[in-house]
Amino acid sequence: MDTSARIDGERLLKRLDEFAAIGATPAGGVNRQALSVEDRAARARLAALAQERGFAVFQDPMANLFIRRPGVSDDLPPFLIGSHLDSQPMGGRFDGALGTLSAFEVLETLEDAGIRTPMAVEVVAWTNEEGSQYSPGCMGSMAFASGAIPGEWQAARSPDGKVLGEELTATLDALPRAIQRPLGGAVSGYLEVHIEQGPTLERENIPIGIVHAIQGTRWLEVVVTGQTAHAGTTQLSFRRDPLVAVTDALQDLYNTVMPNDERARLTIGRISVEPASINAIPGKVSFSVDLRHPDAAELARLENHVRAICETKASALGCEATIRRTFDMPPAQFSPSLLQAVEQAASRLAVPFRPMLSGAFHDALFLARVTDAAMIFVPCRDGLSHNEAEFVEPEHCVLGAQVLLHSTLAALAAYR
Amino acid sequence: MDTSARIDGERLLKRLDEFAAIGATPAGGVNRQALSVEDRAARARLAALAQERGFAVFQDPMANLFIRRPGVSDDLPPFLIGSHLDSQPMGGRFDGALGTLSAFEVLETLEDAGIRTPMAVEVVAWTNEEGSQYSPGCMGSMAFASGAIPGEWQAARSPDGKVLGEELTATLDALPRAIQRPLGGAVSGYLEVHIEQGPTLERENIPIGIVHAIQGTRWLEVVVTGQTAHAGTTQLSFRRDPLVAVTDALQDLYNTVMPNDERARLTIGRISVEPASINAIPGKVSFSVDLRHPDAAELARLENHVRAICETKASALGCEATIRRTFDMPPAQFSPSLLQAVEQAASRLAVPFRPMLSGAFHDALFLARVTDAAMIFVPCRDGLSHNEAEFVEPEHCVLGAQVLLHSTLAALAAYR
Structure with missing residues (x-):
């Protein structure tokens, strides 16, 4: 040449x-x-x-x-x-x-x-x-x-x-x-x-x-609903705080997705709560999940993993998770x-x-x-x-x- | 009577x-x-x-x-x-x-x-x-x-x-x-x-x-800054994701404050990220902390606990936490x-x-x-x-x- x-x-x-x-x-x-x-x-x-x-x-x-x-x-x-x-x-x-x-x-x-x-x-x-x-x-x-x-x-x-x-x-x-x-x-x-x-x-x-x-990319929109209540008057046993469930789910995902597979990418780029009042326990937490992997089967497995973790952590705290896929690029x-x-x-x-x-x-x-x-x-x-x-x-x-x-x-x- | x-x-x-x-x-x-x-x-x-x-x-x-x-x-x-x-x-x-x-x-x-x-x-x-x-x-x-x-x-x-x-x-x-x-x-x-x-x-x-x-009430505003970066191109070892640090800190606080003291209240009522783009690692996470306790000394100790956890978890991930008290009602x-x-x-x-x-x-x-x-x-x-x-x-x-x-x-x- x-x-x-x-x-x-x-x-x-x-x-x-x-x-x-x-x-x-x-x-x-x-x-x-x-x-x-x-x-x-x-x-x-x-x-x-x-x-x-x-x-x-x-x-x-x-x-x-x-x-x-x-x-x-x-x-x-x-x-x-x-x-x-x-x-x-x-x-x-x-x-x-x-x-x-x-x-x-x-x-x-x-x-x-x-x-x-x-x-x-x-x-x-x-x-x-x-x-x-x-x-x-x-x-x-x-x-x-x-x-x-x-x-x-x-x-x-x-x-x-x-x-x-x-x-x-x-x-x-x-x-x-x-x-x-x-x-x-x-x-x-x-x-x-x-x-x-x-x-x-x-x-x-x-x-x-x-x-x-x-890499393939999938975007998920996760909404976890609990029960909004007064920050001062509500004891722990009466709380159904979706942000506690989301924190637990994210901690689990951050610890399991990228550390276990150097080709995987997991990013939570957006998170918001309602009613977003300093002295109110949130009633709803929404967040985005950006998942990437070069292998299509592995990407599908990751999506299932995210869904399972979110649903399990939400229901453990009396909350409910709904998960919607908003984008899928193989x-x-x-x-x-x-x-x-x-x-x-x-x-x-x-x-x-x-x-x-x-x-x-x-x-x-x-x-x-x-x-x-x-x-x-x-x-x-x-x-x-x-x-x-x-x-x-x-x-x-x-x-x-x-x-x-x-x-x-x-x-x-x-x-x- | x-x-x-x-x-x-x-x-x-x-x-x-x-x-x-x-x-x-x-x-x-x-x-x-x-x-x-x-x-x-x-x-x-x-x-x-x-x-x-x-x-x-x-x-x-x-x-x-x-x-x-x-x-x-x-x-x-x-x-x-x-x-x-x-x-x-x-x-x-x-x-x-x-x-x-x-x-x-x-x-x-x-x-x-x-x-x-x-x-x-x-x-x-x-x-x-x-x-x-x-x-x-x-x-x-x-x-x-x-x-x-x-x-x-x-x-x-x-x-x-x-x-x-x-x-x-x-x-x-x-x-x-x-x-x-x-x-x-x-x-x-x-x-x-x-x-x-x-x-x-x-x-x-x-x-x-x-x-x-x-109860006494203190409100804190916590801002954790890291480095925004592309969700797809940035490997784990190059990430300084403040939301990972915040998740870790909140998990710790949720596990240590209310479960250890039935008179304590801890609520994260607001959380937001910047730039809040699905495919960008956040550069900044802000959240509010509502802390309550009937005992003034214990309330002060809780504030110090929150500050220490946020600072430790942020710096462990190469991020920086700034914490401001916005309200103090004894x-x-x-x-x-x-x-x-x-x-x-x-x-x-x-x-x-x-x-x-x-x-x-x-x-x-x-x-x-x-x-x-x-x-x-x-x-x-x-x-x-x-x-x-x-x-x-x-x-x-x-x-x-x-x-x-x-x-x-x-x-x-x-x-x-």
């Missing part, structure tokens, strides 16, 4: 700065929410850069943006590399932008070096990965993978009342020179660089994570052949790497349903993401793009 | 119904919040009943309402009996009203029977016991006991923006025939009938509780001589009784700071109060007033 091709690190870093200025926040972050004026500006800038290099620009009805460098033959479907350009409302400058601009850097490097590829390579920027304006997130990749835009999305409203269908049309209209193409279609493979959004790589001082799977496995290509690239570049699970969702999760897909993670400072302080060392940005270039070349080599 | 005098049970029950109609809620409760139009209507009705009987009506600058039946001599300060007429927003028909109307029934019975008392007996309805519109509660009795209205109360605002000073003036003006008197002044003693607001008397099938003390002991008078009355009436602690505050707590005071409790169904379903058996209403009459006579006998 020839590893002489080199991405232009300075050009990539300059582009990252340039895009970070689009929707920049005073604290150094980015507010470039999906389909906003800022998002359109970023898309227009990327399209202009593409046109300067003579690459064709396409957009599909979901406003997913594609930049195409032709291959030797059009008989084979394109190989996609990319990520997203939208951000959280107080987001960082790397989440999404790093993967999209690294992919564009790869495209320019291929062009600069005159490397011919067996099929077209396309950079893609997926629409609305974050879901902060219109729910759910990953709309662009989800619609691409399914080949359809769910009808109800058109009427989805942002917190300030904007209607998705209208903003989608305005976003498409803002790039009149882009060529319209239908949603979906055959793809030869998909690779995405992303920041880890967790602390593992930084703490282990490893610059590259090769993501072999995305685990996704990435393509072994593509993972092998990434490992091969990292090894030949002599870049330290480790296999990883992704705990967060990504557009790659949906691409994995229709093609070979894999992801490359780079470290971020203190594991911080969805935060204006999000930061990736310049050398890790460059290394991620370099590994993406050679992973792409290694993957394409199979078609030669 | 002559126990031949009998209150008029039917008259009392009719009055309870009549007052329950003032601010009645569809579910059978009462919404008659302090200084509201409904509160003024109840005060006006009581004043009209008093005037029909020829009793003088007074109000002080805090709108505490007094109905006076003169005694043999005006050299001795009046003996007060009463409670309050205001209610919680979704309150019951007995909390406050029972004590006030029982006291008025006693005054009418004394008049009907032509019983001469050594000093005046006055029925009092204290202003804003509940504190649901303007904080703190027990404003009327607190100001009466201290002899002053704290300056900041005048500007206190209700949840819908009413200003206490203005509503106080309007309430006073609504009873133009009442005689103004200064705040405070000497009192010979104070007796108050109230519903228990707890389940003890009903469960033990005892109709009268003789309240010898009110325990109050009622008057031994007055308690003896109540016991004597109950014994001679052959009514079963038990000594009790009050877990809730009452106006009597503040009166106990300036005079001999005691309380008489009657059972309420299922311990429910501050609830539209609050209910007291008619026979217990009548018995409470009967014990109040003879307790008052027994107390006054000391002055003969």
